Amino acid sequence: xxxxxxxxxxxxxxxxxxxxxxxxxxxxxxxxxxxxxxxxxxxxxxxxxxxxxxxxxxxxxxxxxxxxxxxxxxxxxxxxxxxxxxxxxxxxxxxxxxxxxxxxxxxxxxxxxx
Amino acid sequence: xxxxxxxxxxxxxxxxxxxxxxxxxxxxxxxxxxxxxxxxxxxxxxxxxxxxxxxxxxxxxxxxxxxxxxxxxxxxxxxxxxxxxxxxxxxxxxxxxxxxxxxxxxxxxxxx
Numbered sequence: 623x624x625x626x627x628x629x630x631x632x633x634x635x636x637x638x639x640x641x642x643x644x645x646x647x648x649x650x651x652x653x654x655x656x657x658x659x660x661x662x663x664x665x666x667x668x669x670x671x672x673x674x675x676x677x678x679x680x681x682x683x684x685x686x687x688x689x690x691x692x693x694x695x696x697x698x699x700x701x702x703x704x705x706x707x708x709x710x711x712x713x714x715x716x717x718x719x720x721x722x723x724x725x726x727x728x729x730x731x732x733x734x735x736x
Numbered sequence: 737x738x739x740x741x742x743x744x745x746x747x748x749x750x751x752x753x754x755x756x757x758x759x760x761x762x763x764x765x766x767x768x769x770x771x772x773x774x775x776x777x778x779x780x781x782x783x784x785x786x787x788x789x790x791x792x793x794x795x796x797x798x799x800x801x802x803x804x805x806x807x808x809x810x811x812x813x814x815x816x817x818x819x820x821x822x823x824x825x826x827x828x829x830x831x832x833x834x835x836x837x838x839x840x841x842x843x844x845x846x847x848x
Contacts, residue, residue, distance in 0.1 A: 628778075656836065665826050665839030666779070711778060722767050722832050723794060728778035 628727025641699040645712035652714040702734045742840035757812045759827030767830040768810040772823040817847045
């Protein structure tokens with residue numbers, strides 16, 4: 623059973639456009655929702671994260687929107703740049719349970735074309 | 737340099753052989769994790785450890801063994817490698833609590 627569903631699998635966006643990646647989760651015990659960015663040949667790196675007590679978090683061009691009732695969250699990349707081309711993973715964990723393990727979505731390969 | 741390092745970066749092994757992937761972190765993080773990354777599956781947790789001598793299974797533990805005798809090391813052993821274990825393996829560490837997980841560069845393992 624996949625606990626975090628991510629879409630789309632791949633995304634092509636023009637430079638300057640908005641990239642939107644969506645995730646949905648099933649486990650209502652999840653209380654931490656990070657997004658990771660991965661470049662080819664590298665390990666994933668934390669991009670931005672949100673907790674369910676807020677509906678939006680913005681860091682520079684990156685924004686997470688969170689809808690607790692719908693059990694959905696999304697990543698918006700404003701003014702997308704070619705350097706943003708990477709694979710993005712949403713994730714979730716139940717930190718109250720104390721294990722801190724992350725459950726990942728399957729990833730979205732973003733290509734930003736000039 | 738401080739950080740989390742995995743070795744080797746690339747490994748080719750034969751079916752049935754035992755192989756060990758190494759992970760070392762210099763932050764004294766309590767938590768360490770092993771994930772495998774496969775096309776179409778994203779990252780799946782194999783095993784994790786909350787502290788030295790404490791380990792627990794993740795989503796896909798079958799065929800793998802871990803140990804953690806020291807806080808800084810968390811080796812992953814494939815007891816008898818199979819072709820289905822061909823993958824990219826990532827080690828990660830975290831202080832625990834409300835902190836992020838840091839990933840290594842990965843080990844690309846091919847089982848022939």
